[in-house]
Amino acid sequence: MSELKNIPSENIFIGNGSDEVIDLIYRVFANPGKDSVLICPPTYGMYEVSANINDVNIVKVPLLDDFQLDMDTILEKTNSDPTIKIIFVCSPNNPTGSRLNNVKFLIENFNGIVALDEAYIDFRSDRTYLPKIQKYPNLIVMQTFSKAWALASARVGVAYAQTEIISLLDKVKPPYNVSELNQKAALEALGLKHETSDRISKIMNEKEFLVDELEKLSIVKKVYPSDANFLLVEVSDANSIYNQLVDKKIITRNRHSQINNCLRITIGTYNENRQLLWELKNITV
The missing domain is CATH 3.90.1150.10 (Aspartate Aminotransferase, domain 1)
Structure with missing residues (x-):
């Protein structure tokens, strides 16, 4: 993965699917019963499911009619509610397929964690935010083997971030979270670029x-x-x-x-x- 994405290995976390990465982000950065997450529906459903499992309050700011981020309302919410510790955004977004335009502005104007889900980025790899992780300490970029790599059943998700965040994810993940069979499947796929x-x-x-x-x-x-x-x-x-x-x-x-x-x-x-x-x-x- 380091060679393929041109990202140092210490900036990479491998999870049991992106859903585990989502869950771990809540466990690390949100206090159950106290903190909140902001999501922008319509979007991937597991952000909400995992928030409920982790007892994290959900603040919803729907996408605009053109399926772009409502930045005015997002900033209004984050500036007035200090419990919002995480924002999940998906680009290209599921289910709209739209690329979100204001992600950079969002990262630069929110003090919490911005978790950017790039599950579908391999279909437009020129739009990835991976090169930005060294610039932004609050950015987590998530990608997956489930889409373009055709390994949905293998459950291999990837998070890219600065080393401090990767270290925290490593500390709270279950041992042996990605099976040897799934690791082999991912490695075989990487050999078929x-x-x-x-x-x-x-x-x-x-x-x-x-x-x-x-x-x-x-x-x-x-x-x-x-x-x-x-x-x-x-x-x-x-x-x-x-x-x-x-x-x-x-x-x-x-x-x-x-x-x-x-x-x-x-x-x-x-x-x-x-x-x-x-x-x-x-x-x-």
Whole structure:
């Protein structure tokens, strides 16, 4: 990892998936029953789940209509509430796919920990904040083997930060938190960098194709810009379309409860994407 990311090994923490990293950040930097975390929904659900497990109060500042950070409200909250010790942000964001523009400003204007989740950054690696960890002592960058590296079941998550933070994470992690089998799987994947790069290129090419074809469908109202390996798609009736796709054994993520009439569609293989389009063309709403 040090060689691949050009980051010293002392600035790297390996966790049992990013979810363990999230949990450990709460354990290290938030006092149960006293401190708070700020999150910006719609976003990755485990920030809230883990906060509840660790008895950390949750302050929510929803994203703006363009799925960017509401910096005025965030600063208002952090300046008025000293219990906010952590901010979790996800960029590219899940489930919107949007890259957050004001992360640098956020890091520089918040005295607590900014945990930046870059789970999908391998699909836009030029946008990573990894080079910034030596500049900002309050920044933790999280990445994962679950997406571009195709090792979701292996549970290997990575945190990058200054050595003081890495040392604290090492002190509170369980012993043997990443199994030898999972370590071997990650090492084998790292030895296949060119294959991974080729796979990412194919996914991004398929994404462009899928965007073009989805925008031609009458049931599709909008395809949002995405820096990830999925698309957020506004449709005429998300619940109905989701259920009809399930009947055809096609699984998307119904995000209607968070974002009106939106489905999150992961980019599949060549054949899967064309099957999806075929079924969407024949859906009745």
